[in-house]
Amino acid sequence: MRPQWAPNKADTEASRLMDFTRWLVANRGLSISARGDYHALQEWSVDHLEEFWGAVVEYFEVTFASEPAAVIHGETMHRAEWFPGATLNYADRLNYGEDAAAAVIVETEAGRVTSHTYRELRSDVGALARYLRGAGVEKGDRVVGYLPNCYEGVVSLFAAASLGAVWSQAGMDYSAVAAANRLGQLEAKVLIVGTGYAFRGKVFDRNAECAQLRSRLASVEHTIVVPTLGTNYEVLDAVEWGDALAAGGAGDFVPVPVAFDHPLWVLFTSGTTGKPKGIVHGHGGVVVEQLKSLGLHFDLGPGEVFFWYTTPNWVMWNIQVSGLLLGATIVLYVGDPLYPDTARLWEVVDRHRVRLFGTSPAHLLATGGGGLELPRCGALRQIASTGSPLPSEANEWVRSQFGPRMPVFSTSGGTDIVGAFVCGNPITPVWDGEISAPALGVALEAWSEGGESITDTEGEMIITRPMPSMPVQLWGDDTGSRYLETYYSAFPGVWRQGDWITVTSRGTVIIHGRSDATLNRRGIRIGSAEIYEAVDVLPDVRDSIVVGIDLPDGGYWMPLFVVPSEQWDAARSPGSIVRAIGAHASKHYVPDDVIVAPAVPRTRTGKRMEVPVKRLLLGADLEALGALEVTDQPDALRWFARFREDGG
Template identity: 50%
Template sequence: MTSEVRPRPQWVPTDADIEKARITDFARWVERRTGLSLPDYAALWQWSVDHIGDFWQAVWDYFEVRSITDPGPALANDAMPGAVWFPDARLNYVDHVTRSARTDRPAVVYEAEDGHPVVLSWAELLRQAGALAATLRSLGVGEGDRVVGYLPNVPEAVVAFLATAGLGAVWAACGQDYSAPAALDRLGQLEPKVLIAADGYSFGGRTHPRHEEIAHLRGSMPSLVGTVLVPKLGTEPVTDAIAWADATAGDAPLEPVPVPFDHPLWVVFSSGTTGLPKGIVHGHGGVLLEHVKSLALQMDIGTDDTFLWYTSPSWMMWNFQVAGLLVGATIVCYDGSPGYPDTDSLWALAARHRVTVLGTSPGYVLACSKAGVVPRRDHDLSALRAVGITGSTLPASSSTWLADNVGESVPVFSITGGTDVVSAFIGGARTVPVWPGELSAPCLGVALDSFGPDGHSVRGEVGELVVTAPMPSMPVRFWNDPDGKRYHETYFDDFPGVWRHGDWITVTERGSVEMHGRSDSTLNRNGIRMGSADIYQAVERLPEVVEALVIGAEQPDGGYWMPLFVVLADGAVLDADLEDRIKSVIREQASPRHVPDEVIAAPGIPHTRTGKKLEVPIKRMFQGADAARIMDRSAMDAPELIDWYLAQKR
């Protein structure tokens, strides 16, 4: 619910901020071209959604996107799903990266927990990508083939993506904090030709070798014709793997292959709650347009910037950070914990590398706040121009903490979007204020609305986040969804022709947006999302556990409570030993980032009568919603269980 008292902005752009912003230059360019008057962000946004095709044509022209053919109309068909963008275009995402190459600044800076930075020039980045592309080609990789990575956030992942995409092949990756079975659930669906894997990663002062996991993946993906090994730990080699140094030797030029606008660029995986994770396919052209808009116009990142977002290749924010290369920025890859060896280590990293735009999560901000960290006092953050926040809702208290302890002149660009569009629906811009606890505005080209249950717009009250017109980075399709049925069910079943995303929002009178968490049951701890199915697949294999229910509930102070309820087999007791084994199996077979805060023995798990666990209603109940309003007990298989769950509320 919105406050009755209009809040004071936390940050307001100065005249100089507005004058220097890239979005201002874009707006004036559009005005000269069209004769329109676009005096502020609200006017520019309204034009962008009222004239979707004209807006994206303007983005294409302004950023000088290149096609070897006449691309055709920007929006040839505006159906949702089924929109057709630039139907005759032949282009390549990587071509735009090569055209952004610089000689005066690095392309990639990398640091692990040992604190020894590695710097890649643009020339070296593109040389390695060209050489690796030649190696992949020699293995038979061509247009449409899949190359997958099992990698931490290292420069080699960036090189591998560019080499793959440059060939017209399809990239997908999974971070090494995922167990081999969890990684296989994702990457194995794609029947890849080549696996690129690191021998391990570092986190929290410990090294984690991954030889056994690599062996499991290789043995479980019969489509593989080759493996490339990245030596991050320098431990024993992997039999019959190509060493990274050999795979990237030589000077073969990187020559991006022109492909259709919607040709698959990568597959990213959703955190589904049932079955295998959904493989979401995005096209070259849609991602290119969306990312140059988001990076340059929304976040004001350009050729003078150093861009660091704390992320993992498992998460779409890795893809978003790589897009910094599209606008000529330097990107910073970090492999390790943001809070090791000290809570403020991420701020220290930003200071060392003169980071201008730093992205992190509400959970990390809360941890810094509780630890009494004062980044502006302890580190030289004079280069920092903006802080980006995503992953979950940023409370007003955390937003004001950033102003007080990082800098009142540093805007907080809190954004929300998703793997589904590898971008943001709502965010900030250098020309709009920041209000504590709110997202400043819908992003350009995003026809955002908030719907009530009847499918009508609502303002000043909680509704479903919807998008009423197509975006070019909406998925081309889902993997292994030939008739599009699963795609349609995911986004368009509730409101035909309208994208329902699964977030609760309130659109305020100011045009800003308050977030209220997911309306689905995705687990989202510290910005790393995972589906509950991954937890169930691990825990429910234990003989003592009959069934489990996990929820992740965002708390008003920005915290996150993640309990796991387990129904025990006859004779089993939830003692310390069993609890340890439950947490261990989650850590080893799903993810160490998603070990529950508590394990609670439950008398049963409530389901719909069709057998679906009631994750979303239970989560909403724990967040304070009235159970009588959000649950239809007549539709449950065991409605009496709800009273027991009500008694567990914290």
């Protein structure tokens, strides 16, 4: 079988990945036979972790204020210490961009475009940092945001980071309650809020939500308001964004050196029980992972334009912003990707001469089915896709529009490592429906239930050696017990990601979907716990269970099954459920279907059996699952098996 895309020799030789390979041959003793052989290079990067990650640092000229004593100390997965003794700052990489070069371009749904140079960005970051320092923000304090996708969010991240403070944010589509469930865990000193946003032609004034959020964050001492939708605001004792920058004034941009593993940000990912989980990443781990991923795998360099459609709730926002570490230009889009029609994002790609465009399988399929004539997109050289498995139809549509030379690099990684486990690269072919290879430095295998490495057979995604961007900790997990339970409990000593994969004989990887109960709609992890919080209090509902299903065509189906109470009204209750979930959490959490079921299967300890239900809906055999042995409600499981057999 031939690949559907293969790099030509000229493009291969011109890529940064090939230049890095030549550099390794000259400076690290890599065999010259590995030139042009990605799988040999990848194997070397895993077998020689210290040499590889040390080479990434040297090749990309990472500047340490204090030099490390070693690259890695200890290789026990969760206890590995990367670059011990080193100090640096994520924000220091802003100095890599040329003064007059565009750093951040923002385009709104209505077509309004603003552009900010690196000189402006560094100036604004420095001014906000000085304001925050004057407000008492010190190393380790938390600064949080409740913002739409905006330039001010980028400035806020870098300003907080430059002081050694910890950044976190929630998008404004979250309710005040849902945002507080995340940001309230951090006991932040400063809150930065917007006033609203526009989406699909409608205006959403969020002033009331901002005021409610502020009242729920008792630790906040200072609030800054960004006029993202008009200048009126309801948060008392707040300072307007322009006034905060003016108060910070002019001065040099000098980020504070911090330890390699000093917390940079907290990214929240929702689970099936309890509050959303806060994942903490360190400055150094993020820097080296992003230089590797964006610089080598996606061939991104200074002055090149990088656009990934995302929101502040998704890790791809942080990854796109990290394009600034390479001196690239990033494009932020504020609005619905399919409004007013499916050509909208392609118009953005064309207008801003985007070289690397990142999107989702759902967007590619929606565009392909729209029948619209797309703009030329003459500068485009790569399309990247993540969020769910990429079906072959999406690749075929891209080739029909842009010709056989346009690669689509499917990628899978995520919030946990703020990077990629598997992805494409400029020197490796693409087979439709598959991902080209594990990423550099990633020791990836598929394991059977018995813990054996398997090929050409579906198994659990396992990482067997440490990575610098693995979480420093989970927020509030002082003993580390939740961290170990999350990643290392299924197979002690190795990282279990929670995805079903197949590693093929040719080295490609096929992603089949989540192996656990995590909901992952278009790349945004959704906590079933927050759905249950909204639904379980409704008088119409006696019990409920929600699951997420990756569909063969690249879509995602998230049904909510409910056991009705005596107050259930078939005409009214489903709508009430949808409104309750949207108000409590976000529109992203609203199920695709509300389906009445006779009972919800639970374990003997009372836990909802989400994974067995998901497996049944995917066609698994009930008897082979072993789920009947752990429940007192076998008939409930049998109902879901029949529901699947009947075409539900």
